[in-house]
Amino acid sequence: MSRIAAMFARLRAERQLAIIAYLTAGYPRLDVTPSLVEAAARSGADAIELGIPFSDPLADGRTIQAASQVALQAGMTVARALQTATSARTRTDVPLLFMTYLNPILAFGLERFCRAASDAGVDGLIVPDLPPGESADLRRAADACQIDLVFFVAPTSTEAGIDEACQAATGFIYCIAVTGVTGARAELDPGLLPLIETVRRHTSLPLVVGFGISRPEHVAALQGKADGVIVASALLDAIARSPDDPASRVREFLTGLRPPA
Amino acid sequence: MSTPHPGPPPQGGRDNLPDARGRYGRYGGKFIPETLMAAVEELTAAFEAAQHDDGFRREFDELSRTFSGRPTPVYRADRLSAQAGGARIWLKREDLCHTGAHKINNALGQVLLARRMGKLRIIAETGAGQHGVAVATVCAKFGLTCEVYMGVEDMTRQAINVYKMRLLGATVTPVETGSKTLKDATNEAIRDWVTNVRSTHYVIGSAVGPHPYPVMVREFQSVIGREARAQMLVETGRLPTVVVACVGGGSNAIGIFAPFYDDPVRLIGVEAAGRGLNSGAHAASIVGGRPGVLHGSFSYLLQDDDGQVVATHSISAGLDYPGVGPEHAFLHDAHRAEYVSVTDEQALAAFHQTSRLEGIIPALESSHAIAYAMPLAGALAAEEIVLVNLSGRGDKDLDIVRQASGG
Numbered sequence: 322m323s324r325i326a327a328m329f330a331r332l333r334a335e336r337q338l339a340i341i342a343y344l345t346a347g348y349p350r351l352d353v354t355p356s357l358v359e360a361a362a363r364s365g366a367d368a369i370e371l372g373i374p375f376s377d378p379l380a381d382g383r384t385i386q387a388a389s390q391v392a393l394q395a396g397m398t399v400a401r402a403l404q405t406a407t408s409a410r411t412r413t414d415v416p417l418l419f420m421t422y423l424n425p426i427l428a429f430g431l432e433r434f435c436r437a438a439s440d441a442g443v444d445g446l447i448v449p450d451l452p453p454g455e456s457a458d459l460r461r462a463a464d465a466c467q468i469d470l471v472f473f474v475a476p477t478s479t480e481a482g483i484d485e486a487c488q489a490a491t492g493f494i495y496c497i498a499v500t501g502v503t504g505a506r507a508e509l510d511p512g513l514l515p516l517i518e519t520v521r522r523h524t525s526l527p528l529v530v531g532f533g534i535s536r537p538e539h540v541a542a543l544q545g546k547a548d549g550v551i552v553a554s555a556l557l558d559a560i561a562r563s564p565d566d567p568a569s570r571v572r573e574f575l576t577g578l579r580p581p582a
Numbered sequence: 583m584s585t586p587h588p589g590p591p592p593q594g595g596r597d598n599l600p601d602a603r604g605r606y607g608r609y610g611g612k613f614i615p616e617t618l619m620a621a622v623e624e625l626t627a628a629f630e631a632a633q634h635d636d637g638f639r640r641e642f643d644e645l646s647r648t649f650s651g652r653p654t655p656v657y658r659a660d661r662l663s664a665q666a667g668g669a670r671i672w673l674k675r676e677d678l679c680h681t682g683a684h685k686i687n688n689a690l691g692q693v694l695l696a697r698r699m700g701k702l703r704i705i706a707e708t709g710a711g712q713h714g715v716a717v718a719t720v721c722a723k724f725g726l727t728c729e730v731y732m733g734v735e736d737m738t739r740q741a742i743n744v745y746k747m748r749l750l751g752a753t754v755t756p757v758e759t760g761s762k763t764l765k766d767a768t769n770e771a772i773r774d775w776v777t778n779v780r781s782t783h784y785v786i787g788s789a790v791g792p793h794p795y796p797v798m799v800r801e802f803q804s805v806i807g808r809e810a811r812a813q814m815l816v817e818t819g820r821l822p823t824v825v826v827a828c829v830g831g832g833s834n835a836i837g838i839f840a841p842f843y844d845d846p847v848r849l850i851g852v853e854a855a856g857r858g859l860n861s862g863a864h865a866a867s868i869v870g871g872r873p874g875v876l877h878g879s880f881s882y883l884l885q886d887d888d889g890q891v892v893a894t895h896s897i898s899a900g901l902d903y904p905g906v907g908p909e910h911a912f913l914h915d916a917h918r919a920e921y922v923s924v925t926d927e928q929a930l931a932a933f934h935q936t937s938r939l940e941g942i943i944p945a946l947e948s949s950h951a952i953a954y955a956m957p958l959a960g961a962l963a964a965e966e967i968v969l970v971n972l973s974g975r976g977d978k979d980l981d982i983v984r985q986a987s988g989g
Contacts, residue, residue, distance in 0.1 A: 376892075377876060379772045424875045425888060427875060452613070454603070454612065474616060475619075477617050477620045477780070478616060478617075479619075479620050479623070482619055497617060500776070500778075500779060502773045
């Protein structure tokens with residue numbers, strides 16, 4: 322069983338929601354990410370999504386755009402992100418996923434990238450500008466290396482689109498919580514729970530909610546409804562408030578996120 | 583003279599493109615976030631229905647004539663031809679369109695389509711401001727809400743067009759991210775669309791973006807080539823030897839090229855070499871880039887070894903873009919069109935020559951096409967014909983030219 326499947330099986334038995342923490346590789350400094358991954362895993366993150374920065378992140382709001390710019394200016398590359406993952410893997414056993422746009426993967430080579438990611442101990446891949454209909458080549462490469470390839474459903478998805486994502490995906494389904502780009506938001510969208518119910522009818526894969534998840538109330542509201550949440554911009558915002566000690570901010574934020582049992 | 587209409591795509595052989603997946607050979611496609619997928623499918627269906635709807639075509643034709651000022655003439659540029667010393671140079675006068683460039687053709691078509699879909703909020707990106715002005719113009723005519731994203735760099739370079747858009751009732755939203763130019767304005771427009779997709783239509787200004795945008799823009803722009811082809815037959819009794827057009831994203835070029843696909847006519851796209859292809863400061867995606875994915879489609883792209891999109895430069899804001907339409911990538915690989923490049927300096931020289939010799943002040947974008955056409959005509963026999971798409975007029979560029987020319 323893959324690390325991702327094992328994690329969801331364990332949390333399902335414990336009736337717990339998976340908390341997946343997003344970190345931009347190389348943010349706020351080039352070499353700090355492995356220690357942040359470790360801090361996150363020790364503070365309640367069940368899995369880590371590592372963002373490989375791209376110059377034109379068109380599904381991302383201001384927070385991730387800014388973090389990507391900082392990381393790119395510091396010299397983050399696909400090769401360095403792979404080294405970052407390798408180093409993070411020595412510090413934790415939680416599932417690691419890469420999140421990046423298609424072009425850096427294309428430039429590196431689809432098969433070469435999947436092989437290198439697998440060698441680095443990465444378990445899954447999330448590519449927001451790659452819909453199922455364009456994904457055949459990357460799916461083949463990811464399958465060959467036993468890397469899960471996650472696809473999205475959105476509040477605007479058609480029934481056919483939901484089905485296509487559920488057929489193509491491995492690992493879990495990424496349910497976009499809002500009609501919009503990434504970024505912390507105060508409220509959950511009222512359309513989210515109906516979306517989750519619809520997607521359940523199409524798949525037995527775990528459903529993970531992301532975009533806008535920023536508060537303990539959000540996590541509490543999704544307990545028993547979804548199988549996991551992704552916290553990204555809100556975590557990066559916390560880091561941005563005191564970038565000199567990002568590990569402490571990661572610990573504080575994640576410790577405060579899960580409602581007391 | 584042919585009347586404009588958004589007819590079916592050219593039929594037959596390799597030119598019957600794109601395929602059902604929006605592919606031109608290996609190029610094109612729909613590389614977009616899932617949130618946009620339903621809207622792009624809705625747009626595809628609406629565009630296909632409109633193409634076969636006589637009512638839509640009649641409205642497009644009528645407004646092209648009465649509002650945009652079509653057909654635009656073809657003009658024999660005798661003094662430019664004499665200067666070149668070879669083939670006759672003819673100009674397709676898209677600079678005479680309402681708002682001063684070919685951009686109005688696509689803005690009109692897409693806004694008519696948005697109204698059919700019941701989308702009453704329109705957004706657009708703009709570089710030089712010509713597309714933004716065209717969209718703001720059509721939105722004013724129909725009373726639609728219009729928001730235009732523009733890099734702050736370009737807002738400074740093209741201040742008059744910013745003022746025009748505001749006069750026309752549009753909101754111009756400055757984009758401060760990245761290179762603060764067209765690429766980043768496009769990113770912000772896509773982010774707006776992702777957020778407001780239910781109420782909003784995004785009018786992309788060039789033959790780029792996810793399917794169906796490249797084919798839709800080609801069809802609305804191919805009025806240029808249909809007119810020009812018929813006009814050249816009337817005026818000269820033959821087809822031109824060569825058709826030359828500038829290529830940023832490539833909408834004016836695809837518009838004049840497409841109706842000539844099945845003819846024995848050379849097609850040449852001229853990209854912006856900026857300060858030179860070896861300077862790193864250029865915008866020649868096909869000549870100097872390699873295939874990749876940006877803004878929803880797979881095509882030639884200026885990128886570094888790591889797949890990051892690189893900063894571009896051209897004296898012409900409308901060509902200052904790292905990508906190019908996927909149909910151009912296909913035409914290049916299939917050897918149906920040739921792609922070359924021209925520097926800032928060469929384009930400026932052509933700008934001045936055309937102004938002085940013909941009494942026509944061309945846009946800096948179009949000046950790239952003229953700059954390539956002159957020596958090309960010089961190398962051809964006198965009975966040959968070089969047709970250049972004069973895609974826009976140069977009023978917007980006067981400050982830039984004055985600075986660059988030290989005047």
